[in-house]
Amino acid sequence: MIKIAIASGKGGTGKTFVATNIFHSLMQNNVDAILVDCDAEAPNAAAFFKTRQTGSFEVTKLVPVINADSCTFCGKCHEYCNFNAIFILPPMKIINVIEDLCHGCGACSVACRYDAITEKPVSLGIVKFYSVNDKPVLIEARMNVGVMSPVPVLKAAIKQINDKAEIAILDSPPGTACPFIQTVSASDYVILVTEPTPFGLSDLKQSIDTLKKIDKPFGVIINRAGLGNKDIYKWLKNNNIAILAEVPFSQEIAHIYSEGRLIADSDKNYEIQFYNICNWIKQELNDEVLMK
Amino acid sequence: MKQIAVISGKGGTGKSSISAAFATLNGEVVIADCDVDAANLYLLFKPSDEEEESFISGYKAVINYEKCSGCGLCLNYCRFDAISSQNNRVIIDEISCDGCFLCSRICPENAIKMVPNDKSRLYSGSFKNGRLVYGRLAPGEENSGKLVNMVREKTKQVSEKFDLGTVILDGPPGIGCPVISTITGVDKVIIVTEPTISGLHDLKRAAEIVLKSDRKPSVIINKWDLNAEMTDQIHEWCNQNGIKVAGLIPFDKKMVEAMVQGKTIIEFDKTNVISMELKRIWNETINDK
Structure with missing residues (x-):
């Protein structure tokens, strides 16, 4: 299978526009394709299709629960926590977990020598499965409002891709930071969508710098x-x-x-063009393998 | 100090063009570019006399293979799927590593070192309408919320030092940590949206994040005439939720032409309908108690 990420440094250049139209064009041409909406902060791709939700699961992180009775306020957990998620005032016998800051790494549990820490799951978001035309082809990462990072949810969504499909289209979050990297590093090829403006060019350069660093082919x-x-x-x-x-x-x-419709649906020329882009990429990736 | 944050949920709705226009309306201001992933305002305002500070966005675990015995204990502890073992050689995937330090702490051979990611930068400088503060996150680095906090802190210092009472914060897209850092403690939040189903969907999520902090955002519908029906829908949703629509901005290629010339719409065409409307919105926002 080939995974193609649709990304951009600048927001709103048309990532979702390209991802949904390519996906539609592939389906129209009987390609076994999946669409994964990795923009967990603002997932919009499902709105462009007639979907039926077929399932979902919650993505959680394990945060510590401190039993104040067994706690000796030694401060070891606070020392181990690299994210300032444990607040401790030993003289006052106060210890609190700031759940929003916790990354769920488990370091505090390892640090505690008094068995005072247990863990509980906290929801970060949900991965939803949808069918389009009765085929289970759409996966959506949806972060809960108020959660700090979309990364755990989008990683969980990417893990759900069935490798038996021919092509997976990953609609990436904007930017060049961690959420973008997580999406593109899981892909074989990246399509960068940009616009011919100074902001578009500046952000495109930054995206390309990043892709070159991780040696990812792109167009x-x-x-x-x-x-x-x-x-x-x-x-x-x-x-x-x-x-x-x-x-x-x-x-x-x-x-x-704006109406949630697809240009590739109303104009056959676009369907052909988007379909051909994927064929071209497939060819390109094949050539690359042969070169190696 | 009066702080106005401009955010959007959906990217590309026109946050930066609108914040930049506000900054060039009247008097001197401090403008902070909080979109540290994709900072753009410095391209427009070309600040001079820049100061630069470095920012440690996090850490990455690196194995010293001379010490590593290949025991694989770190594999069991890592919760980010960042460590794997191939032919007895332990490998850390830099992209998945969260920088939590746990592997370095439990390694019996002391073979894992934590290396800081220190390529990100904070800048501040002057431009013709005041001061610009912005951050640039190095590609692939995380924790942009922390860098936004640093931008906010610097903005506060600059505002006091230069006695500039008005602060405009140009936010990042999305609703995650950097957005929360942008709107924390500000006086007003403006959400810029566009009349598309994605625009409305993301507006709802952005509004929720603002409402969680017990404040009401106001909304600008940009390019409203690209779909008047959607604009009505957004208007209706705002009314139902007691959110004020501060104004409607029509689509005009002049917005892009201005940007190409390195100007805000105000500098490019003072009497344009958009300029007039933005001026009205700004005056209303700044005078609203």
């Missing part, structure tokens, strides 16, 4: 072509980076997207 889709300026084209050309496709800016496409 670029320029969305809203026609807006902005030509700097991005010059830069891509000078750096010998492939442009996989351009999607022109049009009020019509923006309108279709």
Whole structure:
């Protein structure tokens, strides 16, 4: 199976637009494809399909529960905790766990020599399974509002990908930090979606720096072509980076997207184009394997 | 000090363009770019006399193979699936490592060292409308919430030092830790949304995060005329939830043209409908008790 992540440094360049349209085009062409919405802070992909939820499971972290009766207030757990999640005032015999700061690493339990720490699960979010046209093809990571990091939930969603499918499309969170890295490092190829504006170019450069560091093959889709300026084209050309496709800016496409519809559904040309992008990537990855 | 945070839930709705426009309306301000993953305001404002500080975003475990006996004890303790063993050689996956230190503490051979990630930076400098503070998280690093806290702390110092009472915080997308760090303790939160189903969905989650801190955000619907029906729906949802719609901004290519020229819409075209509307929204926001 091939995993393709759809990512961008800058938010709102059209990741979900590209991910949902590619996924639709693959399904239309009878490719055994899965869509994984890894943008756990703002998951939107399911809204573009007629879905039926078929299952779900909760993602949790284990946080410590301190039994104040056995606790000697020695402070060892506080010392072991690298995230300042244990608040302790020994003279006052006060010890508290700040659950929001806890990463669930278990270091405090290891530190405690008095058996004063047990653990309880705390919910971080949910992984949902949906079927589209009666096929179980959509996985969604959805972080609970108020949780600090989307990473555990999106990692749990990625783990659910059935390797028997032909292609998995991973809709990545924006940015170039940890949530992005977790998504792209699980993928074989990354499509970076950008727009031809100074902000778009700056964030694209940062994404590409990151992908080069982890040695991940990638290509670029320029969305809203026609807006902005030509700097991005010059830069891509000078750096010998492939442009996989351009999607022109049009009020019509923006309108279709705004209603939760897919351009590849209303315009066959787009379906063919998005389908071909995947074929091209497949070829590219094959060539790369042969080169090695 | 009056602090106004601009956030969005969904990315690309126009947070930065709108915050930057607010910053160039009148008087001098401090503007803080809290989108440390993808900082952009410095491109627009080209700050001078920059100060730079480094920021340790976390730690990574590194094995010293001269000491490692390959016992594999660390594998059992790691809860982040970061450690594996291949042919008796223990390997730590840098990407999965959470930097919790546990493996380094339990290693009987003392073979694991924790190395700080110190490539991220905090900057502050001046631009023609005041001061700009921003952070740049090194690619792939985590804990952007902590860097946002550092940006907030620096912003406070700068505001006091230069006697600038108005602070604008341009937030990151999403609703996670860096967003919470951006809105903690501010006077007003503006959520910028767009008339799409994704925009509304993410607006609801962003509003929830603000409501959790017992405050009411106000909402700007950007590019409202791209789908007037969706705009109505968003309006209705806001009304039902007692959230004020501060204003509607139409779609205009001039927003992009301004950015290409390195200007805010206010600097680019003062009398444009968008400029006038943003000015009205800003005055209302800043004067609202």
